Amino acid sequence: MCHVIVTCRSMLWTLLSIVVAFAELIAFMSPDWLLGSPRNDTSGIRAGVDSGYRPSLGLYNRCLRIGTPQVNCGPYATTFGEVASGFWQAAMLFLAAGTLVLGCVAFISIFSLCFQSILKKSIFNICGLLQAVAGLLLMVGLMLYPAGWGSDKVKFYCGPDALPFRPFNCSLGWAFYTAIGGLLGTFLCAVLSAQAEIATSSDKVQEEIEDGKSLICLL
Numbered sequence: 566m567c568h569v570i571v572t573c574r575s576m577l578w579t580l581l582s583i584v585v586a587f588a589e590l591i592a593f594m595s596p597d598w599l600l601g602s603p604r605n606d607t608s609g610i611r612a613g614v615d616s617g618y619r620p621s622l623g624l625y626n627r628c629l630r631i632g633t634p635q636v637n638c639g640p641y642a643t644t645f646g647e648v649a650s651g652f653w654q655a656a657m658l659f660l661a662a663g664t665l666v667l668g669c670v671a672f673i674s675i676f677s678l679c680f681q682s683i684l685k686k687s688i689f690n691i692c693g694l695l696q697a698v699a700g701l702l703l704m705v706g707l708m709l710y711p712a713g714w715g716s717d718k719v720k721f722y723c724g725p726d727a728l729p730f731r732p733f734n735c736s737l738g739w740a741f742y743t744a745i746g747g748l749l750g751t752f753l754c755a756v757l758s759a760q761a762e763i764a765t766s767s768d769k770v771q772e773e774i775e776d777g778k779s780l781i782c783l784l
Contacts, residue, residue, distance in 0.1 A: 578674065711732075
């Protein structure tokens with residue numbers, strides 16, 4: 566029989582698991598990892614718009630104004646081999662793997678309200694372990710990312726003096742900070758999973774199950 570068990574700690578873990586998965590996915594797809602040096606566009610001045618705009622560069626995409634007032638966003642790399650540097654290629658693999666694991670855990674966490682075990686193993690412990698692994702993958706990816714700042718693509722956006730771990734005229738965009746926040750949230754989820762397991766297997770929950778209740782809500 567399926568018992569729907571909802572506690573504050575298990576619900577917090579489920580919601581946070583979904584949030585960090587979406588945060589990492591959005592950050593991965595965003596072009597706002599690096600904000601380039603300000604550009605002066607004469608066509609922009611003629612059109613009466615701000616000419617001191619800053620182009621942005623993501624892992625595989627970019628936003629750039631080319632001869633028009635509108636900013637054009639899209640992928641600069643049509644194949645994996647065209648990504649700015651080998652470090653970014655490696656970073657993308659680690660970040661994609663970590664995000665994929667988080668997505669799977671977020672999906673499973675929804676069903677944890679009804680099923681608390683898989684093959685007699687706690688679903689919270691399994692997911693917590695997966696989240697710890699995902700956190701390590703994300704951490705490696707984020708450590709590799711600044712090593713690619715010396716590539717020709719980055720120099721075009723940040724200036725010729727850009728070096729690994731030194732972006733020169735560029736600044737970090739919101740996508741990088743979102744990825745960092747998602748990383749911290751991932752490790753927090755791994756810790757909260759243990760608390761969710763304790764909350765859903767407490768004596769109060771067992772008493773409610775013995776009373777024949779199928780929907781159990783506890784603080």
